[in-house]
Amino acid sequence: MYYRRTLTDAQINRELLDVVFRTPMWWVVIVSCLGLIVAGAASAFGFMMNQGLGVTGLQQPIFWGFFITNFIFWVGISHAGVMISAILRLSQAEWRRPMVRAAETMTVFALMTSLLQPLIHAGRPWRIFYWVFPYDWARGIWPDVRSPLVWDPTAIITYLTSSSLFVYTALIPDLAIIRDRSTGWRRTVYGILALGWHGNPRQWKLQGIAGILLSALILPVFVSVHSIVSWDFGVSLVPSWHVTVFAPYFVIGAVHSGVSAVVTLMILMRKLYKLENFIWEEHIDAVARLLIVVATAWLFFFWLDLVFALWLKEEQEMTVWHLRLFEPPWSWLFLAFIVFSYIIPVPLWMFRRVRRSFTWMLWTSLMVNVGMFLERLIIIVPALMRKGPWVFTYDTYRPSAVEVTLIVGSIALVALLLMLFSKFFPLIPVWEEKEGQKLIDEVKVGDRVIPALVKEH
Amino acid sequence: MATRTQSTRADHKWGMVIDLDRCTGCQACVIACQSENNIPLNDQSAFLDGRAIEWIRVERYWEGDYPDIKARFLPVLCQHCDNAPCESVCPVYATYHNNEGLNVQVYNRCVGTRFCGNNCPYHARLFNYWEPVWPEDLRNQLNPDVTVRTRGIMEKCTFCIQRIRRSTRGGKQVEDQAFNPACVQACPTDAMTFGDLNNPDSRVSQKWEDERAFRVLEALGTNPSVKYLKQVDAHA
Numbered sequence: 001m002y003y004r005r006t007l008t009d010a011q012i013n014r015e016l017l018d019v020v021f022r023t024p025m026w027w028v029v030i031v032s033c034l035g036l037i038v039a040g041a042a043s044a045f046g047f048m049m050n051q052g053l054g055v056t057g058l059q060q061p062i063f064w065g066f067f068i069t070n071f072i073f074w075v076g077i078s079h080a081g082v083m084i085s086a087i088l089r090l091s092q093a094e095w096r097r098p099m100v101r102a103a104e105t106m107t108v109f110a111l112m113t114s115l116l117q118p119l120i121h122a123g124r125p126w127r128i129f130y131w132v133f134p135y136d137w138a139r140g141i142w143p144d145v146r147s148p149l150v151w152d153p154t155a156i157i158t159y160l161t162s163s164s165l166f167v168y169t170a171l172i173p174d175l176a177i178i179r180d181r182s183t184g185w186r187r188t189v190y191g192i193l194a195l196g197w198h199g200n201p202r203q204w205k206l207q208g209i210a211g212i213l214l215s216a217l218i219l220p221v222f223v224s225v226h227s228i229v230s231w232d233f234g235v236s237l238v239p240s241w242h243v244t245v246f247a248p249y250f251v252i253g254a255v256h257s258g259v260s261a262v263v264t265l266m267i268l269m270r271k272l273y274k275l276e277n278f279i280w281e282e283h284i285d286a287v288a289r290l291l292i293v294v295a296t297a298w299l300f301f302f303w304l305d306l307v308f309a310l311w312l313k314e315e316q317e318m319t320v321w322h323l324r325l326f327e328p329p330w331s332w333l334f335l336a337f338i339v340f341s342y343i344i345p346v347p348l349w350m351f352r353r354v355r356r357s358f359t360w361m362l363w364t365s366l367m368v369n370v371g372m373f374l375e376r377l378i379i380i381v382p383a384l385m386r387k388g389p390w391v392f393t394y395d396t397y398r399p400s401a402v403e404v405t406l407i408v409g410s411i412a413l414v415a416l417l418l419m420l421f422s423k424f425f426p427l428i429p430v431w432e433e434k435e436g437q438k439l440i441d442e443v444k445v446g447d448r449v450i451p452a453l454v455k456e457h
Numbered sequence: 458m459a460t461r462t463q464s465t466r467a468d469h470k471w472g473m474v475i476d477l478d479r480c481t482g483c484q485a486c487v488i489a490c491q492s493e494n495n496i497p498l499n500d501q502s503a504f505l506d507g508r509a510i511e512w513i514r515v516e517r518y519w520e521g522d523y524p525d526i527k528a529r530f531l532p533v534l535c536q537h538c539d540n541a542p543c544e545s546v547c548p549v550y551a552t553y554h555n556n557e558g559l560n561v562q563v564y565n566r567c568v569g570t571r572f573c574g575n576n577c578p579y580h581a582r583l584f585n586y587w588e589p590v591w592p593e594d595l596r597n598q599l600n601p602d603v604t605v606r607t608r609g610i611m612e613k614c615t616f617c618i619q620r621i622r623r624s625t626r627g628g629k630q631v632e633d634q635a636f637n638p639a640c641v642q643a644c645p646t647d648a649m650t651f652g653d654l655n656n657p658d659s660r661v662s663q664k665w666e667d668e669r670a671f672r673v674l675e676a677l678g679t680n681p682s683v684k685y686l687k688q689v690d691a692h693a
Contacts (some may be wrong), residue, residue: 052608053569054586059507061580063571123569123584123609131548131568141550141566149548149570236576237542237677388578388674390516390533395507 007277012433013177016426019273020178026272027423034416041409044402045120053123057400062384066403067121068232070410072250072376073257074114075156075229077369077414080258081107081163082222085170086215094439095286097432098278102269103262104167105427109417110261111160113410118152120406148232155228159221162214169210172197173431226254233379238387239316241379243308249301256291256298256341257372263287263365265418267358269427278428281356288355295346295368302375316389323382329396330382333374341371469625470558470682471616472654473641474664475532477687479648482515482530489643490534493617495603497589510583512614513640532649534640535560535581535614536673536681543573543582551611558654558682559616567610574611578674582613616651633659654682 019027048055058065084103088096119125131143131150143150176197179190197203230250233241263284270279309317324330345364354360381397399407421427443450490496490513499509513534520527537560544552544560551566552573574582588608591599599605602619606612617638624636633652641649652661664670669686 052587053584054506054508054608056586058584058586060509060583061507063574063584118570121570123567123571123611124607125568127568130566131570143548144545144550146545147548147572148546149572232572236546236572237578238575384575387575388580390578390580 007433007437009434009437011277012430012437013181015275015277016428016430016433017178017181019423020426021181023423027419030272031416031419031423034412034419037412038409038416041406041412044405044409048120048402048406049125055400055402057398057403059395059397061387062381062397064121064380064384065397066377066399066407067117069373069376069380070407071114071117071121072229072380073369073373074110074117074410074414075226076250076254076257076372076376077261078107078110078114078159078163078258079222079226079251079254080262081105081166082159082218083255083259084262085166086218086222089211089215090219093286094436095283097436098275098283098428099262099266099287100432101167101170101429102265102427103258104163104170105421106261106265106414106418107163107258108160108167109414109421110258111156111163112417113414115153115156115160116410116413118149148228148235151228152232155221155225159218159225162218162221166211166214166218169207169214170429170432171425172207173199173204174426174429177430178425223251226251233383238383239314240309240320240383243305245301245304245308249298249305252294252298252301253372253375256294257369259287259291259294260345260365260368260372263291263361264369267362267365269422270358273422273427275428278433281358284358284361285352285355288349288361291368292346292349295342299342316386319386320383323386324378330378334378337371337374337378339371340367341375468628468653468655469621470654471537471621472558472652472661472665472682472684473534473616473638474650474661474667474670474684474686476648476650476664476669477529477531477685478669479646480515480530480532481646481648482517482528483645484515485643485645486513486532486640486649487511487515489639490614492598493600493603493639494615495589495599495605497591498595506586508584508586510585510612512581512583512612531673531685532640533579533581533673534683535616536579536679536683537614537616538679538681540678540680542576542578542677542679546572546576548572557621559618559621560613561618562611562613562615564604564606564610564612569609569611571611578677578679582611584611585609633661 056065056067081104084096085100089100119128122128122131131153145151172194175190175194176199179187179194182190227247227250230246234243234246236242266279266284266287269275306321309321324334345368348354348360348364354364385396418427490511491498494512496510496512499511503509513532516531516533518529518531520529537558539554539558541552541554541560544554547553548570549566549568550563551568552560552562555561569584571584574584585606585608589605600619602623617640620636620638624631631653633656637651641651650661650664652659654662654665656662664686665684667686669688670684671687672681672684
């Protein structure tokens, strides 16, 4: 039986809703700093729009660089949501409770940020609506459904819609709690958002069904989104992109980086919002054990990708892998990528002491995501540098200051949105915690102590 | 030949044959293309940044070892593939195959995803990183028949579609060699031949069947409308 600390309902309410009812100084400071970075990135974007994409480090054979890397990266991060909330909910993993909302919220914000990346990256972003929205407003022509770039927004907007619904459905009981505890305009706003929730049995039943249904509906998305994103590469003619293993390889890599990002987020939130009573060593331990499996599966697919190339010995493909593995600076980046995303963190996670240390887990999970960003960069850029025998330009890609600013800005944007969200809504679901408590309540019958609630399976 | 004409609806199927045994690498085609198609001047910095725009470029490579070494040239332009990898990846139909066998680029549709550029194995597609500018005294030499492309979009060789349109307007019948793209016209050694592959008597159709003919990167199955001629010298 899973060990649980006993908390009263009042204590849960107080500790989880604390930040909703008062604004600590550190929150204001962090939000302003993040806001400044986002504003800086927005002006960098404005500068790029004004001058043209010449301000990036992109050049003739390397048409895709940091922005597409970042796009893949954030879609990858977003996979945490479906992994944690849908799969763990359906498999009834008890330890998921404190992290479902954080994971789902991060999913939503990561997806929003990832959708921004192709927009930033496009040559004429002001015309992007012709591409994303398949409505024949004025041009007399529809988007070309053969293009993976049409599949992308379809997949991502599906995921975004279902994730937003998921977050919202799970939020309703908590919104009602906040409504009941607030006055004035705040009561009105939360009242409208709570959709008249009174917590009667019928509402609980519907909410439960909605949660399970949405989990089940999100499951196909779990497979589809990153598969489709990988097809941006898989269906192309570029050597080393043109491989069938990319879809599962990308999906599992996305789970690897996404779940690691949830670990980072949970540890930071625990520190900031003083959630020691809700996020324990046991939770992080459980996620870390999941991560060992995910990371190893991911390594297997990475290995397959490499082996397929070596097996074929196709000349151009070998040239790309040679660049990746042996030619600096790519060889250094490659080393950093494999060391950060697997060689350092996974063996460390084998130790219980590491898995239960918040400091170790914070740094290893951050390391994984640095590695995974590099992974995407190494997939994209070297392949383009050697995509054909006719690349007579042997220059390398150097991201410009504008690109770096926009990458930093995208990280700050997700962090900012998460800070804002966690200010107005509890990041740990109050009702889920209470439900968890109910499951471990015990009653004395005669001389026996038995669980107060029998969970249906 | 079945592979030659996928587009049967139209009267024309434009193609080109480049005789590498005649090419001297003089770059006249590059300059002619530059001035015909309103391509901004490629100064040194454009090359250093890897952003020079050349719809046709002359690739030079070496054959043999010093001192018995020969410089070889390969003019590369858009191959107008019948099975073009660039076309299917464009989300907005900015590039598509027209019924005259041309791979056409519609500038107004292009949003600049640059996927077509990635997917072109010939590096024939170029992106406008900056707004094009010309020196003041060159403004008046711009070709009025060719759109000046804005920044943020892709462009590439069109087989001088403006000349094709002007010559065939209104279903006008054209004689073989009545017009040529700028590069062909400028070639001093007559290495390039352009024409209608649907016309069996055209010069290009005859050269098309030359025993020296090959297509570049043929293994990719892109089925280009450009063939190269080269005598294979076993002792080179």
